Amino acid sequence: MHGRKAACTLRGGWNRLQLRRATKAVAAVFHEVGKPLELQEIPLPDKLNEGELLVRMEVATICGSDLHTVSGKRQEPMPLVLGHEGVGVIERIGSDIFSGNRPRHRGWKLQEGDRVTFSVADSCGLCPECTLHKLPQKCVSLMKYGHSRISEGSGLNGTYASHILLRPGTHAVKLPNQLSSRVCAPANCALATVVNALDMARLPRYGANKSAVVQGVGLLGIYAVAWLRKRVGMDSVFCLDTDAERLKTAKRFGGIPLLVTGDDQDVLERSRTIREMYPRGVDVAVEMTGAKHVIHEGVQLLRNGGHYSFTGMVHPDSQLSSLTGETIIRKCLTIRGVHNYTPWNLEEAVKFLDEFREELPLESVLSPTSYRLSQINEAFQQAHTGSYCRVVVDCQNI
Numbered sequence: 111m112h113g114r115k116a117a118c119t120l121r122g123g124w125n126r127l128q129l130r131r132a133t134k135a136v137a138a139v140f141h142e143v144g145k146p147l148e149l150q151e152i153p154l155p156d157k158l159n160e161g162e163l164l165v166r167m168e169v170a171t172i173c174g175s176d177l178h179t180v181s182g183k184r185q186e187p188m189p190l191v192l193g194h195e196g197v198g199v200i201e202r203i204g205s206d207i208f209s210g211n212r213p214r215h216r217g218w219k220l221q222e223g224d225r226v227t228f229s230v231a232d233s234c235g236l237c238p239e240c241t242l243h244k245l246p247q248k249c250v251s252l253m254k255y256g257h258s259r260i261s262e263g264s265g266l267n268g269t270y271a272s273h274i275l276l277r278p279g280t281h282a283v284k285l286p287n288q289l290s291s292r293v294c295a296p297a298n299c300a301l302a303t304v305v306n307a308l309d310m311a312r313l314p315r316y317g318a319n320k321s322a323v324v325q326g327v328g329l330l331g332i333y334a335v336a337w338l339r340k341r342v343g344m345d346s347v348f349c350l351d352t353d354a355e356r357l358k359t360a361k362r363f364g365g366i367p368l369l370v371t372g373d374d375q376d377v378l379e380r381s382r383t384i385r386e387m388y389p390r391g392v393d394v395a396v397e398m399t400g401a402k403h404v405i406h407e408g409v410q411l412l413r414n415g416g417h418y419s420f421t422g423m424v425h426p427d428s429q430l431s432s433l434t435g436e437t438i439i440r441k442c443l444t445i446r447g448v449h450n451y452t453p454w455n456l457e458e459a460v461k462f463l464d465e466f467r468e469e470l471p472l473e474s475v476l477s478p479t480s481y482r483l484s485q486i487n488e489a490f491q492q493a494h495t496g497s498y499c500r501v502v503v504d505c506q507n508i
């Protein structure tokens with residue numbers, strides 16, 4: 111209900127125009143499957159609650175999950191402002207106590223004017239998931255940006271908008287000046303999830319950790335290659351995908367491309383190639399395809415004591431009939447399911463981008479042009495073609 115009163119009490123002339131600019135956001139609202147997104151004005155809150163951040167969005171990127179939503183493969187509470195990936199500048203920080211630049215829960219260093227990325231989930235910070243289990247992304251009262259109905263809170267719950275209102279339990283990370291907003295936009299979904307999936311502390315503790323297989327090189331897979339090569343320091347990261355173009359990109363990030371054509375001979379050849387270099391199998395496998403049938407090959411390629419990270423199969427059609435308990439036991443495997451990420455993974459993601467920004471072709475995964483917010487439907491069309499890992503939306507250019 112924030113701000114609606116203020117928007118209604120505006121009076122006359124030039125002042126009115128100035129005030130209008132300051133009191134309303136413009137958001138691309140998704141009403142129903144098969145209908146284009148519509149730009150709509152939403153009142154900005156006149157007063158923020160303690161710990162809230164009003165962020166003026168700079169850029170947003172279109173994630174695969176949004177493509178699933180608009181095409182009806184995924185259900186969201188409609189109408190809503192879609193979009194969860196993005197970067198913006200803090201316009202206001204909510205506080206009932208202080209004036210000026212105020213402290214904020216888990217983000218006391220933040221100030222108005224800071225350019226930030228933020229976690230896709232808002233968590234309470236108090237429940238067992240948030241505290242004891244260290245899984246704030248599984249909070250009992252979780253709210254996820256880009257997945258909440260417009261009638262919830264201020265309505266400014268997604269990144270395809272001029273503004274977003276971040277709740278007090280949302281982790282925001284200030285971005286280094288030298289990193290562009292475009293390059294940072296997918297960090298709060300794709301890259302942070304990869305950082306979680308390949309958390310250094312979870313990878314095998316014994317052995318060299320020099321080799322991996324990445325199954326599926328969409329943006330998560332590409333970032334996984336980069337992370338394994340640069341952060342973990344692996345010598346060989348084999349990339350398996352059916353798309354030759356994606357494999358080219360993965361190669362530029364340091365991967366060894368292996369095309370998947372779908373026949374059994376193909377599987378044998380891949381295994382031979384990998385085992386020529388690593389006769390006992392690779393240390394780590396990452397599933398980022400969403401397809402359950404790839405698990406068999408991943409397990410075969412792992413060495414004894416290897417680590418398998420499941421990241422892509424976030425849907426019900428993921429029954430693992432090809433995997434036996436016996437295999438897991440006899441190979442002494444660790445299998446870890448990963449969903450979203452924690453605030454500290456997001457911090458790591460930003461650090462990673464900053465450290466390797468000159469060595470990695472980070473711009474190459476993005477559409478070369480940024481679409482205006484009013485061109486959001488064209489941007490979605492472009493994203494559907496799959497020519498770029500991410501299509502970029504310029505949220506201030508309406």
Ligand SMILES: [Zn+2]
Binds near residue numbers: 173195
């Ligand atoms: Zn995403």
Ligand SMILES: [Zn+2]
Binds near residue numbers: 236
């Ligand atoms: Zn919680």
